[in-house]
Amino acid sequence: MLTAKGLATRERIVDAAAVEIRERGISAVTLDGIGQRSRTGKSQLFHYFPDGKEQLLLAVAEREAERVLEDQEPQLGQLASWDAWQDWRDVLVERYRRQGVHCPLGVLITEIGRHTPAAQAVTDKLLTQWQQRLQAGIEEMQAAGEIRADVDSTRAAGALMAAIQGGVAILMSSGSAQHLEYALDLCLDYLRVKTS
Amino acid sequence: MLTAKGLATRERIVDAAAVEIRERGISAVTLDGIGQRSRTGKSQLFHYFPDGKEQLLLAVAEREAERVLEDQEPQLGQLASWDAWQDWRDVLVERYRRQGVHCPLGVLITEIGRHTPAAQAVTDKLLTQWQQRLQAGIEEMQAAGEIRADVDSTRAAGALMAAIQGGVAILMSSGSAQHLEYALDLCLDYLRVKTS
DNA sequence: ATGGTTCTGGACCGGCGGGTACAGTCGAAG
DNA sequence: CTTCGACTGTACCCGCCGGTCCAGAACCAT
Numbered sequence: 001m002l003t004a005k006g007l008a009t010r011e012r013i014v015d016a017a018a019v020e021i022r023e024r025g026i027s028a029v030t031l032d033g034i035g036q037r038s039r040t041g042k043s044q045l046f047h048y049f050p051d052g053k054e055q056l057l058l059a060v061a062e063r064e065a066e067r068v069l070e071d072q073e074p075q076l077g078q079l080a081s082w083d084a085w086q087d088w089r090d091v092l093v094e095r096y097r098r099q100g101v102h103c104p105l106g107v108l109i110t111e112i113g114r115h116t117p118a119a120q121a122v123t124d125k126l127l128t129q130w131q132q133r134l135q136a137g138i139e140e141m142q143a144a145g146e147i148r149a150d151v152d153s154t155r156a157a158g159a160l161m162a163a164i165q166g167g168v169a170i171l172m173s174s175g176s177a178q179h180l181e182y183a184l185d186l187c188l189d190y191l192r193v194k195t196s
Numbered sequence: 197m198l199t200a201k202g203l204a205t206r207e208r209i210v211d212a213a214a215v216e217i218r219e220r221g222i223s224a225v226t227l228d229g230i231g232q233r234s235r236t237g238k239s240q241l242f243h244y245f246p247d248g249k250e251q252l253l254l255a256v257a258e259r260e261a262e263r264v265l266e267d268q269e270p271q272l273g274q275l276a277s278w279d280a281w282q283d284w285r286d287v288l289v290e291r292y293r294r295q296g297v298h299c300p301l302g303v304l305i306t307e308i309g310r311h312t313p314a315a316q317a318v319t320d321k322l323l324t325q326w327q328q329r330l331q332a333g334i335e336e337m338q339a340a341g342e343i344r345a346d347v348d349s350t351r352a353a354g355a356l357m358a359a360i361q362g363g364v365a366i367l368m369s370s371g372s373a374q375h376l377e378y379a380l381d382l383c384l385d386y387l388r389v390k391t392s
Numbered sequence: 393a394t395g396g397t398t399c400t401g402g403a404c405c406g407g408c409g410g411g412t413a414c415a416g417t418c419g420a421a422g
Numbered sequence: 423c424t425t426c427g428a429c430t431g432t433a434c435c436c437g438c439c440g441g442t443c444c445a446g447a448a449c450c451a452t
Contacts, residue, residue, distance in 0.1 A: 001427090001428080002428085003419080003420085003427095003428065003429080005418090005419085005428085005429075006428065006429065009429080009430090025311065027223065027307060030408080030409060030410085031409070031410060031411085032408090032410090040430080040431095041430070041431055041432075042410080042411075043412090043413095043414095043430060043431065043432085044429075044430060044431090046410095046411070046412080047428085047429070047430080052410070052411070053409095053410070053411095106365075109369055111223060115221065120369065123369045124369075124370065127366065127369075127370070155378045155381070155382065156378075158374065158375050158378035158379070159359070159378040159379040159381075159382035159383075161362070161366065161375060162358075162359055162362035162363040162365075162366060162375040162376065162378060162379035163358055163359055163362055163379060164362060165361070165362035165363075165365045165375075166357070166359055166360065166361035166362025166363065166364075166365065166379070167358040167361075167362065168362075169358075169361045169362065170323065170357065170358060170361055173305055173316065173319045173320075174319070174320065174323070178354065179354050179355070179357060179358040180358065182351045182352075182354035182355040182358060183354070183355040183358035183359060183362070185351070185355075186351065186352065186355035186383065186386055187355075187382065189386065190382055190385065190386045190389075193386075195391060197397090197398080198398085199397095199398065199399080199449070199450080201398085201399075201448085201449080202398065205399080205400090226438080226439060226440085227439070227440060227441085228438090228439070228440090236400080236401095237401055237402070238402095238440080238441075238442090239399090239400060239401065239402080239442090239443090239444095240399075240400060240401090241441095242440095242441070242442080243398085243399070243400080248440070248441065249439095249440065
C-alpha cells in the first residue's frame, strides 16, 4: 500500500519526469536525471513504478492529458454563444502559445504511443473526450439557431480537432501560433456561415 | 570526392536508415541496424557522414521532405478547378492512408527538429513551399471567380496546412484518416461558399 | 604497373543508462 | 518498545550504441 509520504514522493517523481521531458526533450530523459531533480534515487523510482521507465512515462502522459482538458475549463463547458466560442479559442491559443515549443504530451505519444496499447489508449481517450465536448457545443448552438442545422456536428468537431492538432504541431516546429489561429478561425467562420 | 560506387553505397545507407526509421521507430534506430540493412559497416557510415548519426538523419529528413511534395505532383501544380482540388485532396488522403501509422518525417522532426537549426530549416522549407503552392492555387481560383475575392488566401492556405498536419497527426496515433478527410473537406467547403 | 585516392571490413573502446541487490531507516500499529 | 512493512541510499552490473582506428581491397589516372 501507500502512505502519505510515499504518495508525495511518487508525485514528486512524476512531476520531475514531466519537467525533465519539457526541458530536455524525451530522448534526453534519464532515470538518473529524474532522480536528481526529484531528490530520489532509482530505488524509489522502481519502488513506485516496478515496470520501470515505460510505466513512469505512461503516468506522466496520463497526467498531461488530464491537464490539457482542465486548462480549457470552464470555457470548454460553456460553448453556448459566439462570445463563448471566441473565449475558448483565445484560451486555447494562449495556452499553447505559452507552452511554446514544448508539447510534453505530443512528444510522449510519438515516442511510446504507437508501440504500447496503453499509451495509445491515453491518446484515444483524450481525443475522444475533447471532440465530444466540441460536438456538444456545436449542437447546442444549432439548437439555438446560431449554426445551420445542416452542418454535420461530428464532421465539424472532427475538423476542429485536426485544426488544433495541426496548429499545435506547426507551433512546435516553427514557434509561431499563426497557423493555429488561422485554422481555428477558419473553422469558426465556417460554422458562422448562415447560408450554404 | 565521390565515385559512382561510393554514391551508390551512400544512397543505400540513406535508404536503409529511412526504412529502419519507418519500421522500428526513431528511438530504436541504431547505426548497427542501419549498417546491417544496407550491408555496410560503421566505417562506411562515418566515411560518408563524418558527423555521424545526426548528419545521416538530417539527410534522411531532406529526402523525405522532397518526397512529400513529389508525391502530390502533378496535382499540386494544377489547382485551377474544383475537380483539380478534389483530385489533389484524394491523392493526399490516399498517400497518407497508405503510409499509415509511420510518418518518418514527422518523427524525424520531433526528434532532432527543435534542437538543431539545420533540421528546423528542413521543416520550415517544406512547410513554406507547400503552403505557397496551395496559396497560388487559391489565388488562381479567385482570379477565375470560383472563390470569393474577400477570402484571405494566406490565411486559407495556412489553415489548410494546419488541417493537413493535424489530420496526419491523428492518423498516426489512431490509424484512421477520418479526421484528415473531415478537416480537408471543411476547408474546401469553406472556400466553395459563395456568399459570406 | 605504380602511385594515390576512395572505399570497405572488422576489431575495439568508453561511457551511458536502465535495471538490480541489499542494507539499512522510518513510522505507525499493537 | 517491539515489530513489520513501507520507504530510501548506495553501490554495482552489464548490454548497448555511437564513435574510432587501422589495415587492406578496389578503383582510377597516367
